Amino acid sequence: MRLARETDSILSDWRDRALRFEAEIGKSVLGQARVIRLLTIATFARGHVLLEGDVGVGKTTILRALARAIGGAFERIEGTIDLMPADLIYHAHLDEDGKPRIDPGPLLKQGEGLSVFFFNEINRARPQVHSLLLRLMAERSVSAFNREYHFPHVQVFADRNRVEREETFELPAAARDRFLMEVQVATPDGEEARRSLVFDPRFHNVDSLLMNVEPGVLEPQALETVARMIQISVRASPTLEAYVLALWDALRDPRDHGVVVEGVDMQRLVQGGASPRGLSYLVRAARVRAWLEGRDMIVPEDVRAVFPEVMAHRIFVDPVYEMRREKLVGELIAGIFARVPAP
Numbered sequence: 001m002r003l004a005r006e007t008d009s010i011l012s013d014w015r016d017r018a019l020r021f022e023a024e025i026g027k028s029v030l031g032q033a034r035v036i037r038l039l040t041i042a043t044f045a046r047g048h049v050l051l052e053g054d055v056g057v058g059k060t061t062i063l064r065a066l067a068r069a070i071g072g073a074f075e076r077i078e079g080t081i082d083l084m085p086a087d088l089i090y091h092a093h094l095d096e097d098g099k100p101r102i103d104p105g106p107l108l109k110q111g112e113g114l115s116v117f118f119f120n121e122i123n124r125a126r127p128q129v130h131s132l133l134l135r136l137m138a139e140r141s142v143s144a145f146n147r148e149y150h151f152p153h154v155q156v157f158a159d160r161n162r163v164e165r166e167e168t169f170e171l172p173a174a175a176r177d178r179f180l181m182e183v184q185v186a187t188p189d190g191e192e193a194r195r196s197l198v199f200d201p202r203f204h205n206v207d208s209l210l211m212n213v214e215p216g217v218l219e220p221q222a223l224e225t226v227a228r229m230i231q232i233s234v235r236a237s238p239t240l241e242a243y244v245l246a247l248w249d250a251l252r253d254p255r256d257h258g259v260v261v262e263g264v265d266m267q268r269l270v271q272g273g274a275s276p277r278g279l280s281y282l283v284r285a286a287r288v289r290a291w292l293e294g295r296d297m298i299v300p301e302d303v304r305a306v307f308p309e310v311m312a313h314r315i316f317v318d319p320v321y322e323m324r325r326e327k328l329v330g331e332l333i334a335g336i337f338a339r340v341p342a343p
Contacts, residue, residue, distance in 0.1 A: 007229055007233060008233075010226070010229065011226070011229055011230065011233060011291065014226050015291060015292065015294070017217060017218060018040055018043075018044060018218075018292060019292075020214075020217055021040060021043075021069050021070075021217045021218055022036050022037065022040050024065070024069045024213045024214050024217055025039070025062065025065045025066055025069055025213065027065070027209075027212045027213055028061055028062070028064075028065035028206075028209050028210055028212070028213055029058050029061055029062050029065070030188055030190075030193040030196055030197055030203070031188025031189065031190050031193035031194075032058065032062060032185065032188065035051075035062060035183055035185055036062070037292070038181060038183050038306070038309055039062070039066055039183070040292065041181075041285050041288045041289050041292065041306060042155075042180050042181050042285070043066075043070065043155065043218070043223070044223070044226065044227055044230060044288045044291070044292075045180060045227060045281075045284045045285050045287075045288045046155065046223065046224060046227045047155075047179070047180020047181065047281060047284070047285070048137050048155060048156040048157065048158075048178060048179045048180055049155075049156075049157050049158075049179060049180060049181050049182075049183060050122070050157075050158045050159070050160060050171075050176070050179045050181070050182045050183070050313075051063065051157070051158070051159040051160070051182075051183050051185050052159070052160050052161075052182060052183070052184055052185065053159075053161065053184060053185035053186060054161065054186075054187070055161050057185050057186060057187050058185065059159040059161075059185050060120060060159060061206050061209070061210070062185070063118050063157050063159060064118070064206070064210055065210055065213045066116070066157065067116040067118060067157075068210060068213045068215050069213055069214065069215070069216075069217045069218065070115060070116055070155075070216075070217070070218050070220060071115070071215055071216030071217065071218055071219065071220060072113060072114075072115030072116065072153065072216075072219075072220035072221070073110035073111075073113040073114045073115055073116075074110075074114075074115065074116045074117075074118070075106040075107070075109060075110060075114060075116075075117055075118070076106065076117075076118040076119075076120060077106050077117075077118075077119055077120070078120045078121060078124075079119060079120060079121035079122050079123065079124035079125040079129075080121075080124055080125070081124060081126070083124075083125050083126065083129055084126070084128065084129065085128050085129050085131070085132040086105075087105060087129075088105050088106060088107045088129070088132060088133075088142075089104075089105045089107060089108060089142065089144045090102050090103065090104060090105045090108070090144070091103045091104070091105050107136070107142060107149070107151075108144065108149060111149075112150060112151060112152060112153075113153070114151050114153070114154045115153045115154060115155065115220035116154070116155055116157065116220075117136070117151075117154055117155070117156050117157070118156075118157050118158070119133065119156065119157070119158040119159075120158075120159060121159065121160065121161065122158040122159065122160050122171065123160045123161075123168040123169060123170065123171065124168055124169070125169065126169060127169055127172065130169070130171055130172060130175045131175075133156065133175060134172075134174055134175045134178060136151070136154070136156060137156050137175070137178040137179070138178050140152060140154055152224070153220045153221060153223065153224065156179075158179075173316070176313050176314075177275070177277065177278070177313075177314060179313070180281050180284075180285065180310065181285070181306075181309040181310055182309060182312065182313040183309050184309075227288075230287055230288055230291050231284060231287055233291075233296060234287040234288075234290050234291050234295070234296055234297065234298060235296060235297050235298070236283065236286075236287075236297070236298045237297065237298075239343040240297075240298050240299070240300065240303075240343065242343075243300055243303070243340070243342060243343050244279065244282065244283060244303060246340045247303070247307070247336060247340055248274060248279055250336045250339060250340050251270070251274045251311065251315065251332075251333075251336060252270065252274055253270075254266055254269070254270060254332060254335065254336065255267055257336070257339050257340065258339050259332065259335040259336055259338075259339050260335060261328055261331045261332055261335060262331075264321065264328060265318075268318045268320070268321075269317055269318060269321060269328065269332065270315060270316070270317060270332070271316045271317060271318055272316040273314045273315040273316040274311060274314055274315060275314065278310065278311055278314040281310050282303065282306065282307065282310045282311060283298070283303075285306040285310050286298045286302040286303045286305075286306055287302075289302040289305055289306055290302045300342040300343060304337060304342075307333060307337075308330065308333055311333070312329050312330070312333065315329055315332070317329065
């Protein structure tokens with residue numbers, strides 16, 4: 001009983017920190033409350049995140065603010081067509097005396113203290129780079145110089161703009177599956193937020209804006225322990241478990257559950273995906289969402305709140321529908337929610 005009270009006290013204190021963390025990130029962007037909440041959920045679920053959206057909507061600003069608020073060692077790399085895996089590991093150059101020199105690259109520079117690794121424009125990098133990133137995300141380690149380097153606290157955040165197609169490479173399914181979430185970032189809808197973004201000089205200088213974000217609100221070295229406590233402390237009832245499994249069944253075979261998407265052959269639409277790992281990620285994120293809402297039990301709203309971001313990129317559709325994927329998968333998920341009764 002005493003241990004339970006201590007756990008509750010620790011989680012309550014960390015919940016206050018998490019809400020302050022959200023508030024700090026919110027100082028740098030406007031109209032992105034849902035995106036910030038999803039990033040907070042991912043941070044405490046210890047999952048990697050891919051942000052996607054049009055150019056200039058604030059993806060990089062949000063991630064820079066997040067890295068500053070998390071604290072710990074932060075590294076960033078820009079995706080380019082000529083980037084190679086070795087560029088993440090080391091930097092070869094000539095020193096002042098003209099002698100060749102090798103310095104640690106962005107992955108090795110901070111050693112085990114690396115807490116946030118930000119990959120900007122990830123779709124501009126080659127598949128070989130994606131393969132290295134896949135190992136970093138899956139195992140939190142890389143091999144270099146005949147030894148293994150481990151990054152026990154690292155969390156990978158990446159962004160991808162969906163406008164340009166030239167000199168870009170689609171992420172392989174295995175790499176996308178290692179992202180806990182793929183989050184869409186759109187231009188804010190509110191008129192007041194839009195006016196401020198355009199006319200308020202504060203939002204015209206990103207570096208100055210980010211200085212308003214309090215650094216190190218969280219302790220990266222403690223996040224793994226807190227994350228485990230959340231997963232152990234937040235329960236799922238048998239009824240909720242049955243609901244999640246019913247959603248899974250409907251996602252894998254929507255036609256048998258009466259789900260209809262207009263203008264689509266439902267027998268062909270879903271070709272695969274929604275793996276057990278994806279469902280475990282869904283439950284992990286739902287537990288964190290429940291904790292942030294001040295509850296020790298998952299409710300259906302927690303599952304539905306994170307379902308699109310956790311599951312949509314894990315659904316493989318027939319190639320004939322791929323160009324309309326975002327719209328069709330959104331309608332598919334809405335149809336599943338409508339057909340599967342919530343407890």
